[in-house]
Amino acid sequence: MKIVDVDKLSDLAAALAAKGYRIVAPVRDGDVVRLKQWKRGECVVLDAFTVNSVKDVLIPPSEVIGRYALDGDDFTPEAVAAEAPKTVVLAARPCDAAAMAVLDAVFNWDFADTFYNARRAATTIAALACRQADEQCFCTSVGGAPDSTAGADIILRPADGGKRLTVEALGEKGEALVAAAGEVVQEGEAAADAVAEVPVRFDAAALAARLAENFESPLWQTLSLACLGCGACAYACPTCHCFDIQDEGTRRESVRLRNWDSCGFGLFTQHAGGHNPRPDQAARWRQRVMHKFLYFVERFGRLACSGCGRCARLCPAGMAMADSCAAIEAAAQKAAKR
Amino acid sequence: MSGNLYEASVMRIAAVREETPDTRTLRLEFADEAARAAFSRAYRVGMFGLYGVPGAGECALCIASPPTRDRYVECTFRRTGRVTAALADREAEQRITLRGPYGNAFPIDDWRGRDVLLVAGGMGLAPLRSVLWNLLDRRAEFGAITLVCGARTAADLLYKDGLAEWAKRGDVKVTTTVDPGGETAAWRGKVGLVPAVVEETVPPNQKGVAAVCGPLGMIKFAMPVLVRLGFAARDVYTTLENRMKCGVGQCGRCNIGGVYVCRDGPVFTLEQLRKMPAGDL
Numbered sequence: 001m002k003i004v005d006v007d008k009l010s011d012l013a014a015a016l017a018a019k020g021y022r023i024v025a026p027v028r029d030g031d032v033v034r035l036k037q038w039k040r041g042e043c044v045v046l047d048a049f050t051v052n053s054v055k056d057v058l059i060p061p062s063e064v065i066g067r068y069a070l071d072g073d074d075f076t077p078e079a080v081a082a083e084a085p086k087t088v089v090l091a092a093r094p095c096d097a098a099a100m101a102v103l104d105a106v107f108n109w110d111f112a113d114t115f116y117n118a119r120r121a122a123t124t125i126a127a128l129a130c131r132q133a134d135e136q137c138f139c140t141s142v143g144g145a146p147d148s149t150a151g152a153d154i155i156l157r158p159a160d161g162g163k164r165l166t167v168e169a170l171g172e173k174g175e176a177l178v179a180a181a182g183e184v185v186q187e188g189e190a191a192a193d194a195v196a197e198v199p200v201r202f203d204a205a206a207l208a209a210r211l212a213e214n215f216e217s218p219l220w221q222t223l224s225l226a227c228l229g230c231g232a233c234a235y236a237c238p239t240c241h242c243f244d245i246q247d248e249g250t251r252r253e254s255v256r257l258r259n260w261d262s263c264g265f266g267l268f269t270q271h272a273g274g275h276n277p278r279p280d281q282a283a284r285w286r287q288r289v290m291h292k293f294l295y296f297v298e299r300f301g302r303l304a305c306s307g308c309g310r311c312a313r314l315c316p317a318g319m320a321m322a323d324s325c326a327a328i329e330a331a332a333q334k335a336a337k338r
Numbered sequence: 339m340s341g342n343l344y345e346a347s348v349m350r351i352a353a354v355r356e357e358t359p360d361t362r363t364l365r366l367e368f369a370d371e372a373a374r375a376a377f378s379r380a381y382r383v384g385m386f387g388l389y390g391v392p393g394a395g396e397c398a399l400c401i402a403s404p405p406t407r408d409r410y411v412e413c414t415f416r417r418t419g420r421v422t423a424a425l426a427d428r429e430a431e432q433r434i435t436l437r438g439p440y441g442n443a444f445p446i447d448d449w450r451g452r453d454v455l456l457v458a459g460g461m462g463l464a465p466l467r468s469v470l471w472n473l474l475d476r477r478a479e480f481g482a483i484t485l486v487c488g489a490r491t492a493a494d495l496l497y498k499d500g501l502a503e504w505a506k507r508g509d510v511k512v513t514t515t516v517d518p519g520g521e522t523a524a525w526r527g528k529v530g531l532v533p534a535v536v537e538e539t540v541p542p543n544q545k546g547v548a549a550v551c552g553p554l555g556m557i558k559f560a561m562p563v564l565v566r567l568g569f570a571a572r573d574v575y576t577t578l579e580n581r582m583k584c585g586v587g588q589c590g591r592c593n594i595g596g597v598y599v600c601r602d603g604p605v606f607t608l609e610q611l612r613k614m615p616a617g618d619l
Contacts, residue, residue, distance in 0.1 A: 065344045068392035073432050075392040080342060109601075111586035114342050215595070215615045242590030245344075245583045247395040254393040256344065261589070268591050269581055272397075272418045275554060277580065277594065277618055287593070287618075295596035 002167040002178065003159070003188040009044040009090075012184045016088055019180040021124075024057050025090040026050045035089065046091055046128060046158075053238035053310065054089050054096040058103060058119050059260070061235070065115060066256030070249065082118035088177055091128040095139045095308040097151035099238035100125065105300040106241050115258075124173045127152035131162065133196035136309030138322040142204050144307050146196040153177065159190035166190055202325040204293065204303055210332040211294040215286070219331055223324050224285035226317035227264065233311035233321070234262035239292070239304045242268075263287045289324055343586060346390055346435035347373040352410060354430050357496045358489075361461070362426055363402060363414040366436065377436075378408040382443030383472045384465065384577065384605040388585045389413055390435035394424030398582040400465040400604075401439060404472035411436060414464040414496060440585040441604050444469055444549060444575055452546045453481040455569075457560055459488050459532045459552025463496045465577050466551050474510065481546060483510040486539060488532035488552075491520030513539050533559040537566070544568040549575040554619065561608055574608035578619075594618045 004012055013023045023038035026045045033048040035056060067078040089096075100120075107116040129147035130137075139145060149155045153174040156165040167185050169175040178185055234240040244261040247254050261268060264284050270276045278284050296304035305321065312320035349366035357363055368374035383404055390396035397419070403412035417426045428434060446469070454473060458466045466485070473480050485504065489495040495514065505512045514527035515535040521527075528535050533556065544567045550560045557576050564574050580592035580599040592599040595615045597606075611619075 065342070066346075066392075070393055073428065075433065077345070077348065077392075077435075106588055109587050111343055111588070113588065216617060241588070243583065243588070245396065245589070247393055249393055256392075256395070261591070263590065271579065271581055272416075272422070273553065273579075283617065290595070291590075291593070295593065298596045 001187070001189065002185050003190050004156075004165050004167055004181075004185045006046065006163055006165060008184055009046070010042070012181055013038050013044060013090060014040060015182050015184050016090075016177065016180055020086055021177075021180065022085045022087040023090055024087055035092070038090070044091060046162075047132070049093070049134065049313070051310070051314070052236060053099065053308065054092050054125065055099065055103065055238045055240070057087060057089055057123060058100075058116060059241060059243075062257050062259045063115060064255045065245070065258045068249075068254045068256075070252055070254055075254070082115040084118035084122040086122050087119075088124045088126060090126050091156065092125050092152075093130060093308065094127050094146060094148040094150070094152065094155075095137075095144055095306040096238045097125050097127040098139070098144050098148055098306040099308075100151035101302060102239040102296070102300075102304050102306075103241055105302070124153045124177050125151065126154040126156055126174075126177065128156045128165070129158060130196040131158045131193050133198045134309070134313075136312040136320065136322070137196070137198045137307065138201045138309060139307035140198045141201045141322065141325070142303050142305050142307040146198055158193040160193070162193060164190045166192065198307075201322045202329050204325075207325055207329055208294050208297050210328055211290055214328065214332065215290070217328075217331070219328060220282040220286040223319075223327060224282045226319050227281045227285055228317055229264045229266060229281055229284065230316060231262035231264050232314045232316065233288075233319075234264060235260055236310035236314050238306055238308055238310075263291065285324075289321070289328070292321075293325065343584075344437070346388070346396075346437045347377070349411070349434050349436045351428055351430050351432050351434065354428075357414060357498075358494050361414060361416045361496060363412055363497075364425065364428070364434070365403075366411045366413065366434065367409070368411075369433070374408070377411070377439065378405070381405045381408070381439045383446060383468050384443035385439035385441045386585070386604055387411065387413065387436050387438035387440070388582075389415075389421075389425065390437070391421060391424035391428065392435065395421045396435070396437070396583075397421040397425075398585060398600075400468070400577070402464045402467050404468045404475060406472055406475035414461070414467075416461060437585060441600055442602065444605050446472060449547050450479045451481060453544070454483050454546055455536075455540060455544065455548040455564075456483070456485045457487075457532060457536055457548060457550040457552070457564075458485065459556040460490065460494065461496070462550075462552030462556070463487050464551075466549060467497055467500060469549060470504070470510070474504075474507070477509055484513075484540065485510060486513045486515070486532060486536050488515040488517070488535065489520065490517045492516050492522045492525050494520070531559070532556055533563045536560060537563045540567055542567050547573040547575065551577050561611075564608075571609040571612065572607050575605055576608070576611065577604040578606060579604065
């Protein structure tokens with residue numbers, strides 16, 4: 001089997017960088033660990049959960065999708081190419097890798113998005129199986145696992161008590177990466193560590209059926225009472241992909257920007273005529289839950305949640321998606337018993 | 339891999355018409371003949387476009403001209419926000435952009451041989467104008483055509499020249515109405531809300547199709563009237579005008595329940611509408 005020593009991860013990153021890869025990895029950033037561009041000398045942090053997801057690599061928070069030279073009221077369109085450097089995301093979590101299928105579906109739903117697809121094609125995802133989970137992790141409730149290989153090009157598995165990682169390429173991109181790594185990845189033997197235990201919090205299949213019957217449930221009011229509508233959950237989410245398009249510029253040039261947006265914001269659905277189909281936070285939270293666990297399933301045949309738990313870790317009001325899902329299921333079971 | 343989805347066609351404003359004090363129609367011509375031909379091949383009545391002013395942005399509006407008149411594209415808009423304000427500031431011979439056509443269409447080929455009732459309120463006449471012109475340009479294929487069209491005041495009626503022209507033709511019955519208090523001394527049409535005027539002027543036992551466009555409130559009150567007049571729920575059509583950014587099912591804001599208005603719509607039947615969660619409309 002192929003093995004890399006954990007204390008050689010910086011060497012691995014350096015070897016890949018030398019072969020032209022841009023390295024995105026979990027590195028310390030103030031008080032948090034963030035997936036960001038690795039720089040020589042930085043430590044790749046394996047024992048912490050990143051605040052942001054792999055989505056950041058594929059869909060930047062703000063991206064130029066159009067450019068116009070302006071001349072008074074007239075304009076000249078200019079070509080815009082996707083920025084898609086050859087990239088490896090080193091030590092992404094399996095829940096982030098699993099989210100790729102969701103983004104792939106949305107951005108290729110017969111209209112193929114050039115920008116997303118260019119970056120997706122240029123990105124290799126090296127997932128790291130989880131040895132530990134925290135109380136917000138719920139991948140096992142949404143069809144995932146702490147050592148899932150879904151969406152990954154390489155799976156790294158901790159071994160020998162965390163001292164080594166076994167390296168398994170899962171396709172062409174993965175094999176190319178292993179070849180580029182050179183001597184840092186070596187043949188050897190190592191004893192696999194136990195993977196994290198992630199308890200199942202709710203039954204996603206049953207939940208979809210419950211949701212279909214509970215659009216008008218008063219529970220949405222209760223569940224969303226704490227929501228501030230800040231959008232942190234959507235921004236941190238590896239599957240949330242909703243965006244806004246805005247023009248920004250000077251008198252000489254204007255760019256058309258695609259920016260992250262969130263169904264939690266009041267203006268998200270506000271009509272020009274003044275009507276807002278989702279006038280309160282209860283309607284918006286309902287949309288968030290329904291979209292992930294019912295609508296997306298109906299449309300694309302898969303859940304739009306990979307159970308990473310970031311939404312719950314970051315929520316300033318202490319709300320958690322898994323809690324909402326469990327509460328809806330519990331309420332439906334209680335109603336059925338009556 | 340295909341090109342940039344967001345690349346738009348450059349359009350020359352061939353003419354500007356003031357419809358009402360706050361509403362204009364732009365007649366647009368393609369700067370590029372290949373783009374015009376591609377648009378013409380794809381366009382079916384009911385589809386929408388993303389009209390853009392570089393520097394201000396894009397907005398989703400219906401296409402107010404029919405596929406049968408494919409040398410130009412017309413859009414009618416009310417000045418309400420940043421993009422429509424920028425559109426309103428543009429003059430003839432200046433340029434804007436257009437993406438599309440997107441969405442589904444009124445299945446007018448299935449309407450052949452049947453009577454058609456069009457019910458429009460306010461800005462709702464814009465999408466139905468392209469339907470009406472489309473039907474009239476293929477007049478022999480359809481049965482009786484009726485338009486009931488209302489606005490808040492006489493001044494707010496769109497397409498006053500069109501209304502006059504349709505009234506003169508004799509092969510389409512046109513009834514206009516204004517909300518109570520919206521009439522002027524010279525007003526010759528009805529006074530009353532659109533659903534009530536439909537109930538008053540359209541005979542019962544209807545077997546044809548109906549299309550209703552206008553404010554959501556008007557649509558809600560017009561639907562039961564149409565059902566009482568005999569229209570089947572699958573024969574009653576409307577368009578939904580949810581907020582959109584991308585137009586291609588990716589930006590995620592036009593959903594009603596699991597329905598994407600930009601992809602599954604904007605044209606829906608009453609039968610489809612009834613299956614949508616009312617609380618999301």
